[in-house]
Amino acid sequence: MNKLCSIAVLIAFWSLIVFGVQPSFAVGGTLADQKTRALECGVSSESLDEVEALVKAGSFSEGEGVALVSPLLTACEKGLPVAPLQGKLAEGLAKQVAPLRIVQALNVKLEAYGNASLLLNRHMKSVTPEVLGVVGEGLSRGVSQQDFEAYVAEYNAQPSEIFLTGAEMISLLGQIGFDPEQTRTMLEAGFVSGGLTPQWRYLVRVVLVARQRGVSDSTIGEAAAAVLSERGTVNDVSARLGFTSRSMTGRVKSQ
Amino acid sequence: MTDEQKEILMEDAIVESIRRAPEVDVPEGFSARVMEGLSPKTPSVWTRMYLWLVRPQVLTVRPLQVIPVATLTVALLAFAFIQMNTAPSEDALRLANVRFVMYDGEMSAQNVSVVGSFNGWKADRSVMWYSVEAGAWMLEAELPPGDHEYLFLVNGERLVPDPLAPLTRDDGFGNRNSIMFVVGENEQAL
Numbered sequence: 001m002n003k004l005c006s007i008a009v010l011i012a013f014w015s016l017i018v019f020g021v022q023p024s025f026a027v028g029g030t031l032a033d034q035k036t037r038a039l040e041c042g043v044s045s046e047s048l049d050e051v052e053a054l055v056k057a058g059s060f061s062e063g064e065g066v067a068l069v070s071p072l073l074t075a076c077e078k079g080l081p082v083a084p085l086q087g088k089l090a091e092g093l094a095k096q097v098a099p100l101r102i103v104q105a106l107n108v109k110l111e112a113y114g115n116a117s118l119l120l121n122r123h124m125k126s127v128t129p130e131v132l133g134v135v136g137e138g139l140s141r142g143v144s145q146q147d148f149e150a151y152v153a154e155y156n157a158q159p160s161e162i163f164l165t166g167a168e169m170i171s172l173l174g175q176i177g178f179d180p181e182q183t184r185t186m187l188e189a190g191f192v193s194g195g196l197t198p199q200w201r202y203l204v205r206v207v208l209v210a211r212q213r214g215v216s217d218s219t220i221g222e223a224a225a226a227v228l229s230e231r232g233t234v235n236d237v238s239a240r241l242g243f244t245s246r247s248m249t250g251r252v253k254s255q
Numbered sequence: 256m257t258d259e260q261k262e263i264l265m266e267d268a269i270v271e272s273i274r275r276a277p278e279v280d281v282p283e284g285f286s287a288r289v290m291e292g293l294s295p296k297t298p299s300v301w302t303r304m305y306l307w308l309v310r311p312q313v314l315t316v317r318p319l320q321v322i323p324v325a326t327l328t329v330a331l332l333a334f335a336f337i338q339m340n341t342a343p344s345e346d347a348l349r350l351a352n353v354r355f356v357m358y359d360g361e362m363s364a365q366n367v368s369v370v371g372s373f374n375g376w377k378a379d380r381s382v383m384w385y386s387v388e389a390g391a392w393m394l395e396a397e398l399p400p401g402d403h404e405y406l407f408l409v410n411g412e413r414l415v416p417d418p419l420a421p422l423t424r425d426d427g428f429g430n431r432n433s434i435m436f437v438v439g440e441n442e443q444a445l
Binding site: 046087088090091092093094095097101102104105108109141142172175176199202204205208209 | 370372375376377378402404414421422424425426427428429430436438
């Protein structure tokens with residue numbers, strides 16, 4: 001028994017040294033503690049350092065600093081993507097947004113990614129970071145969870161790249177309020193014909209231009225579904241709607 | 256007679272009777288039955304592990320066997336090293352040329368930068384230059400495919416959306432960001 005205990009203690013001690021295992025009670029509420037935990041979890045230091053510098057400079061209180069770092073830490077510890085939250089934090093700091101407003105925006109993203117993870121894991125055996133990112137961003141930008149749920153439930157067995165393209169279409173078209181029924185019709189046509197290639201994720205550009213020209217969503221959707229059935233390209237949708245696929249902002253192209 | 260003397264006499268009697276007893280052969284299979292009745296002492300897992308760790312181990316190898324294994328190991332390590340140092344990421348391969356343009360015919364701004372999701376919203380990373388011919392502030396950059404949020408930062412203090420952007424999006428802070436779609440090798444090419 002003594003030998004077993006000794007070995008157990010030895011292993012625990014060794015793990016502590018080699019893997020840096022931290023006792024669970026080493027959790028604190030200060031910004032320094034939060035930062036340490038966030039760094040250990042894998043959060044990159046840039047945003048953390050920026051928050052810490054602002055607290056030290058007196059721009060933010062310690063509590064505000066903790067509140068800003070907390071969503072990042074929570075996302076990391078839950079295994080959710082941290083980069084989108086870091087990007088939003090950096091954006092808020094650069095725009096000199098009030099800390100509480102930034103925290104609200106971060107929590108919206110955190111909740112959206114949590115919901116996206118639950119939604120995807122309900123229907124898929126393995127969830128890629130790309131799909132999680134698309135669905136998470138879509139939800140955080142107001143796309144209907146029901147639209148994603150219906151899509152994932154029906155098409156989760158599709159090859160990953162095509163599945164991702166479809167998810168991006170739902171996200172981008174959903175963000176501009178495109179009729180979800182039209183989107184579903186297009187995707188159905190694309191999956192049946194096998195014509196849904198990655199370039200279709202930017203059909204949203206055609207939709208925006210077509211709307212400016214007074215074309216209805218149903219007309220756009222029908223044209224896109226017909227082109228997809230024929231395994232055509234996004235350019236073919238533009239042509240079918242009566243305009244070319246030149247640079248749609250009228251900018252001078254770089255090449 | 257004391258008890259001790261009685262024990263000695265008894266022992267002597269037993270020894271004498273054994274000496275006088277006739278010699279008989281051991282029954283056949285006696286030794287095997289005895290050995291079967293004994294259970295071997297099995298050391299614990301920890302003890303065996305400890306003994307395995309502390310006992311010297313003799314490793315016998317033939318050079319003809321080691322040379323191919325060692326060669327293969329070195330080759331695999333070299334291959335992994337080369338892969339780690341030379342394989343560019345997929346995103347790096349797919350960077351697209353994009354151009355940001357902010358028209359300012361009278362050059363009313365003193366300096367303009369592009370801040371966005373692709374540069375961490377840092378103005379010093381994407382400073383625009385003024386084209387007298389075009390009457391516009393310009394910046395060329397390489398971005399990965401995707402939808403990128405951005406704004407123009409004028410004179411280091413005023414954030415301005417791009418009027419040419421195909422789409423704007425709520426930034427979550429009460430304002431809107433311009434969106435640039437990057438597809439393939441050119442911005443917004445479809």
